Amino acid sequence: MNYFVKGNPDLCIGCRTCMIGCVVAHEGKHIFEVDPDSYSFNPKLHMVKTARLSVPVQCKHCENPACMAVCPVGAISQKDHCIVIDTDKCMGCKSCMDACPFGAINMTVQTGKVQADGSEKKVANKCDLCYGLPGGPACVRVCPTEALTLVTEEELGDAMERKRMEAARNAYRETHPQE
Amino acid sequence: MKKEIGSFVVGDSTKCTGCKACEVACFTVHNRKSNHVGNTVGTVTVPVTPRLFLTRFEQGCMPIQCKHCEDAPCLNACSKGAISRIDHQVIVDAEKCIGCKDCMQACPFGAIALLPYAKDGRLVAQPMAEEPKVFASKCDLCAGIEGGPACVKVCPHQALRLVDPEAEREEKNIRAAESLLLTKDWR
Numbered sequence: 503m504n505y506f507v508k509g510n511p512d513l514c515i516g517c518r519t520c521m522i523g524c525v526v527a528h529e530g531k532h533i534f535e536v537d538p539d540s541y542s543f544n545p546k547l548h549m550v551k552t553a554r555l556s557v558p559v560q561c562k563h564c565e566n567p568a569c570m571a572v573c574p575v576g577a578i579s580q581k582d583h584c585i586v587i588d589t590d591k592c593m594g595c596k597s598c599m600d601a602c603p604f605g606a607i608n609m610t611v612q613t614g615k616v617q618a619d620g621s622e623k624k625v626a627n628k629c630d631l632c633y634g635l636p637g638g639p640a641c642v643r644v645c646p647t648e649a650l651t652l653v654t655e656e657e658l659g660d661a662m663e664r665k666r667m668e669a670a671r672n673a674y675r676e677t678h679p680q681e
Numbered sequence: 682m683k684k685e686i687g688s689f690v691v692g693d694s695t696k697c698t699g700c701k702a703c704e705v706a707c708f709t710v711h712n713r714k715s716n717h718v719g720n721t722v723g724t725v726t727v728p729v730t731p732r733l734f735l736t737r738f739e740q741g742c743m744p745i746q747c748k749h750c751e752d753a754p755c756l757n758a759c760s761k762g763a764i765s766r767i768d769h770q771v772i773v774d775a776e777k778c779i780g781c782k783d784c785m786q787a788c789p790f791g792a793i794a795l796l797p798y799a800k801d802g803r804l805v806a807q808p809m810a811e812e813p814k815v816f817a818s819k820c821d822l823c824a825g826i827e828g829g830p831a832c833v834k835v836c837p838h839q840a841l842r843l844v845d846p847e848a849e850r851e852e853k854n855i856r857a858a859e860s861l862l863l864t865k866d867w868r
Binding site (some may be wrong): 508511512550553554557559574575592594595600603604606607608617619622625661664 | 854
């Protein structure tokens with residue numbers, strides 16, 4: 503099973519530190535030294551704020567990803583419990599963006615790259631669970647309120663097993679009231 | 682907010698009946714001025730050149746058209762500079778197109794066809810060739826044509842949809858965030 507990061511709206515204060523942590527992890531600390539106008543800030547998760555809640559939304563790393571199925575050039579693949587985009591293969595057709603029911607994919611400018619007519623090159627951008635980066639998902643590490651959790655197959659399996667046992671115990675108590 | 686990526690039209694194979702009204706409407710609106718095409722068959726003196734392509738496949742049918750890619754392979758493949766991005770859409774300049782077929786080969790959707798080029802109700806001849814001039818015919822989202830994409834408007838089954846990808850993404854984000862309220866106690 504793929505892993506995924508999920509936010510808890512009860513804990514999230516909407517500070518966007520996760521978005522900054524994401525960009526720093528993927529781009530390196532040099533972004534603090536460049537002219538902000540020359541740089542395209544592309545976090546791979548999106549802070550959602552409504553009247554009821556604030557929480558970041560990011561890729562769920564689906565087991566049968568709609569984005570992967572719809573990509574015409576095979577730029578989206580599964581690697582080590584993770585769905586990743588090969589931005590060199592991506593040609594920005596937005597099919598994945600349309601297919602994703604969570605809005606977890608956006609199109610972002612590739613800094614320093616242009617198309618044949620000189621216009622900006624944009625490709626699909628989404629959470630890759632900090633694939634290949636040391637320390638695991640940066641968003642989870644930097645969140646000041648610990649509102650983000652990396653959910654692994656083991657953890658989800660354990661939680662399901664616990665819930666089933668609890669359900670079985672409750673059902674047993676129902677049929678054996680005197681015990 | 683500034684729209685930063687291109688819109689596109691997508692078909693829905695669960696609704697499409699293959700009537701080709703989209704193809705006819707597409708041809709009509711693009712040739713009203715240049716080829717005096719009106720609302721009746723009698724006004725048509727040039728070949729019907731749609732910019733989207735009704736496609737039949739094993740399970741049904743649907744129109745296939747350009748996605749206006751953000752790193753467009755057709756645009757990057759065009760050696761003549763005949764394809765450019767105007768207001769976030771990928772547009773072919775039919776006058777500049779030399780029919781080299783590179784864009785057709787670069788497009789992974791088959792969203793481009795080389796079709797006869799007509800002006801003033803007549804095919805444009807090439808003095809030294811038997812065949813008339815052709816152009817890379819692809820969706821331009823009805824750029825410069827009043828009322829937006831004709832295919833979407835004309836479809837009798839509402840099988841075509843104009844997608845504003847960033848606006849839809851934001852709506853989906855909000856639904857995903859709301860649903861996190863339901864799963865927050867997953868442990």
